[in-house]
Amino acid sequence: MAEMIEIRWHGRGGQGTVTAAKVLADACLSGGRNVQAFPEYGPERAGAPLRAYNRVSEKILRMHCPVLNPGVVAVVDATLLDAINVAEGAKDDAVFIINTGKDPKDVRLKLKVKPTQKVFTVDASKIAVETIGRNMPNSCMLGAVNRATGIVGMDVLLDDVKGSFGKKFAQKIIDGNLAAVKRGYEEVKEG
């Protein structure tokens, strides 16, 4: 694993993108790693495009600024692909994980990514509806991001999802989210 992994999340207000970044940070604490998770704050409205960031590092994280050159780009809402350039500043070996029902090859063409960059897709919205009962794609995206990056053990990630949702939600919702994480991990496709 690289010394430091920098992730940029693109989502829309209300999809749980910031929560996903937070849960991932918590899970990555395992093995004594250092973590950061922080959103970009603007006028907060449901549906408005937002970004959130993660840094995970073996070394102490001292910098306090947005990620400009992410190694991982997670797009929680595919409509953002038409609105903003999610590939901006991404590293040459960056990994993209997109919530869409489309084939990764089609998305690759649309994003105009470099041959050295990898594209993964997963229909996180559909999986969310089937597992949680509504379009809340963040948990499924966590599973997919974890498959694409291998950033943390699945058991640790599942434990953390359980822990952070367990404080707020009923067992049914927690189970749904855990199922979504697993299905995201299993069903994400590379192309």
Place this chain on the structure above:
Amino acid sequence: MGATTTKIVAVTGNQAVAEALRQLNPDVMPAYPITPSTGIMESFTKFVSDGKVDTETILVESEHSAMSACIGASAAGGRVATATSAQGLALMWEMLHIASGYRLPILMALVNRALSAPLNIHGDHSDGMGMRDCSWIQLFSENAQEAYDNTIMAYRIAEHKDVRLPIAVNMDGFIISHSIESMTFIPDAEVKKFVGDYIAIDPLLDIDHPKSIGALVLPDYYMEHKRAQHEAMLNAKKVISDVSAEFARLFGRTYDLFESYRLEDAEVVLVALNSAAGTIKDEVDRYREKGVKAGLLKPRVFRPFPYEEVGAALKNAKAVCVMDRADSYGGYGPLFMEIASAVQPHRGPVLFNKVYGLGGRDLMPLDVDQLIDETIEVAKTGKAKMIKEYITVRN
């Protein structure tokens, strides 16, 4: 290091400070929540509802009332804390002087935010600099860990019999308050032991020994009161050093009046408060690898300002770029004025001043690189082109 067993957690700066406040368990906490410090009160009132603290929270109708309630509760003999930001602190301003004039060791968590107008909720140091002359001890924190540690140390400093002044612990709004970072908490019992019980001097609620607070003092004695405050502030320097040394012995994290990062032999030095210092350290390392003798001085204690120590630390540098995340419009930035005063007795380096990051504008590693490059140039020529300038700003 002591026998502390600490668990690494990932929390926001606000959660970290709220956790410190839970462990400190103040008697009274009056507040009027304001972004970005709201999270502190959100977490803390949950601790109150869950019975995890004995604190009486007083939710008042304005920050002026919040500080007034702090003053009343502290004068009564309680251990008192509050949290605020920006306009909230500005509205407290009148009462800030009362708190320090009464010599009340109130603790304030100040989550630094820009002042309106234009309306802006993001992080800069305009609010903290606005309380510079209010006779409050001011500690600054680079990250959540430092904000937590400074908060744990705060009462020990403020309540010391040679000090008895209110204290504000600063951290950057959003950049720290709303960002999750890994850090460690100290176990409850060890915090309790370190902080100890508060024995108020002359509390109003000691009804067997009635006394009055807030008497009229005319020209015959006003100056003596004010000089006593100044001397208490000077005493605070040693107390801060002593408390920090004890903290380091027990918990293994070392704090000084300011942090010297690769400063020993540095020729090219940046000076900055709070979160920017972290980004600067990474760039200092990069320049060191290239053979540039770069360094950083990060003040932790802004009041009392450690002039002699800072002057001694900077006197051998060739050029110093002082970075201000606040401005004194028509004057130099507030941090620059302190550094200039500190360096003044020495032949010292060439100083110049950059204003950055107002209203939460990001300071990126490349911006820091530009400043280091300019400081190298100033060190070479011995001249700064402009003494004070805004950076990362549209023309």
